[in-house]
Amino acid sequence: MSNVNHVMSTAITSDVFRRLGKNNAAVVIEDVVKRFGEVQALNGFSAEIQYGRLTGLVGPDGAGKTTLMRIMTGLLVPNSGRVTLAGFDVVDDNEAIHIVSGYMPQRFGLYEDLSVMENMRLYAQLRGMDADQHGDIFDSLLDFTRLGPFTKRLAGKLSGGMKQKLGLACALMAKPKVLLLDEPSVGVDPVSRQDLWRMVQELTDDGMAVVWSTAYLDEAERCQSVLLLNEGKLEFNGPPQELTDQIKERSYRLEQVGTERRAVLSKALNLASVGDGVIQGDAVRVVLREDANTREIKALADDVGASLTLVQPRFEDAFIDLLGGGPGGTSALAERIDAVELGSDVAVSCRNLTKRFGDFTATDDVSFEVQKGEIFGLLGPNGAGKSTTFKMLCGLLKPTEGEAQVVGHDLRYATGSAKSQLGYMAQKFSLYGLLSVQQNLEFSAGVYGLEGDIKRQRIDEMINTFDLSQYLSTSPDSLPLGYKQRLALACALMHRPPVLFLDEPTSGVDPITRREFWTHINGLARKGVTIMVTTHFMDEAEYCDRVAMMYRARLIALDTPDALKQGAVNEKHPDPTMEDAFIHLVESAQLDDEARRDAKAAV
């Protein structure tokens, strides 16, 4: 309704009349309920999605986004209620839905062994189009997605961003009226993400309804309208600004907190008046609870000698507030750990680290040193060489040139005791799905040589800290993602390693669980545990003491988050985010590359 009012109150153009006359909403959701056994995936809500605008379907993992998506595309039948898409009922007119809608699932069904062009031809044929007759559509889609130079490349060899673009091209093949994108930006680097946004913008400008489901809350802010889901319920429906306005003048930043920022965050989060807080480089950003005053936070600011400034609220602030605030600031896990003593101040180091696979260079001459107790972030687009570098540091890959050391050992040749210095949490939380949660814990403890009482004690400690007792006999595969992450962290920390490697630790995890995770990590860092982390959440890079940015196998920048952001300041971005800084660095690296190539050509 708010939408119609909004339209009526602005200039009533003939266009609007035409649309209202045709009735107008791209998707109408009425009291839709969906259950999977015991689980209530959708709790019975109604909403409308309009043509010509980008609607964000936002919510944490398991909120019901994908279920709603699949109902809208006619792949699932709701238990009750009805959904119409472009005027067709998704159940009764199922056939028509496939014609008027384009759907891009989370992992788009690309055939990895087919080339870009072959994939596109296949999808055209599946849509009943004669692939030879539609060269112009292919050309425009390739142009639109900038995939033109890569038509012969196998889909399996594309980067995450390019895969999504190809998926988008395939979904757009039959010019749908409604385009449904399920988490299109997962695993996509910021540069490709910008490309996706640009493309979607053009589509909505042409009048298409685009639904973009996402767990990234910063993406919600860029949508014209948002459906915010949580646990199957519709928490908010409207322009994102409307929600952020609700928490006006409650977001503050404690600036110049200095080296004690993690302690300050922990203290702030433990204040009754603070609902949520994150680290932003040298500053701590907090959101006060509803009706709370600034007395406590002011006292804290004075106490640590920081200045307190009011800042613009973000969608994420509002979301966390809506869910009743984030976790407290004390990590029960870190509390139990003794301060780490290391022989040297350097925990991790690498010199001239290079890895070539055939004629492809994955990591090119990377050197850095990580101090004890530091949180060190490795950032970069997909395929930039983060994981390769990470694996060489852990001793999982043999460097072609150069060397890597963790607490003074080259882990490829290290003894068992040297390897115990390292905790490792692999991408996608590699847990044994065939074993129960309890058995996973037992295995991790055992494989790190823990025995007897100490083993019992550590396992119980982890079960209590991470609240795993209800899931002990379930398989990790059927755990909610947040709990999976907790279990993976528990397994990696069982032997209390002084150095912790985290490969994309928060990928796909909802913001509240991410905050809880960072509370633990911050606590561990304060105890002197060195943390190495790769992440594609740009705002998470803010938690790092220093960030190494990788691009095309090279280290293009290595500095504190604040310094990196400072370097990206220009008229367009007076107060750049980490994402702006990243894009700025990548762009200048590209310019450098071009300049070098030109110089070579000139010689």
Add this chain to the structure above:
Amino acid sequence: MRRFLNLFVNARLSAQIVKELLSILRDPRSRIIVFVPPLMQLLIFTFATTLEVRNADIAVYDRDAGHWSHELVARIDAADFVNEIHTVHSPEALRDLIDRRAVIAALNIGPEFSRDIAAGKVGTVQVIVDGRRSNAGQITVGYLNTIAAGVSAAIQRDTVHANPVAVRHWFNPNLIYRWFVVPALSGILVFFSALMITSLSISRERELGTFDQLLVSPTTTFEIIVAKTMPALAIGLVLGLMMIVAAAFVFRVPFEGSFWLLMPSLLLFILSVVGIGLMISSVSATQQQAILGAFAIGVPAVLMSGFATPVENMPTLLQWLAEAIPLKHFLVIVEGTFLKAMPASDIIANTWPLVIIALVTLSMAVVFVRSRLE
């Protein structure tokens, strides 16, 4: 169980052994998949894998219709392996029955047959065999020859005193095919079970990413390989034992040899198969590759093991190759133990190759796992 293992091994290794056993045996469905199909296969293949000719149909084109041709046909008709005699009256009808595979062999008895015999000459019968079924055909010819020899003996009894040659088959006097097939099948089925379990074990962890987790832990490659041999070893031993018991008590195959020599041989046999499986798994990046690898090695290994065709009949080069197949050695041991009380010296002569195969393949698996770190 866990406490028992702890006596022998360190915490890292025992944790991994428990993990490996649980990965296969925790889920009730996979427990069934591990044990039930091999036992079913033993039951089915025992009846399916037979080289004996039974229920054969034979055509007879009898142009003689004399005393001796009647005698011959009557004896064939009475034989166990014959299902039905088709009497035909023209060469075309005979050809047609063979063409349609209605009969496996046809007898063409000439008009002079009985007369020739009565005249003291040699009576000849033409036997036409379906060459498309060469093996069964040859066996049928063998049976027919025996019957013809019987007829000929009867003729000679009427005339001269006969001096028949008696053939005696040692170890299996009645040539009961099952006595040979069941012990061999127990080896083959254990071979495939152990090969499958192990070839999937590393590749599955690679696919799930847990293998990296294992490699960064303080455990050694050697411990990883040792842990991964355990489930296949345990399951293979139990399966093998069940099949040997079934062979002896269900299929009534005589068990002449020493059980206490057979068991260590079985263990070494499984260990050598486990080595091959882990070698395949350590070079495979995905489970799909591992399954294809296991089949690429497993099927030729069975065919060259001497189960279907004697190893001695193969070209020399392949005979050498067959020495590297654990099944080849184990079949000698298991057949020998069941049917002829093979002495310890002969068993040892066939177990030391298993030891070498196991040592080589398991070391290769360790080396391959290490070299995948490149």
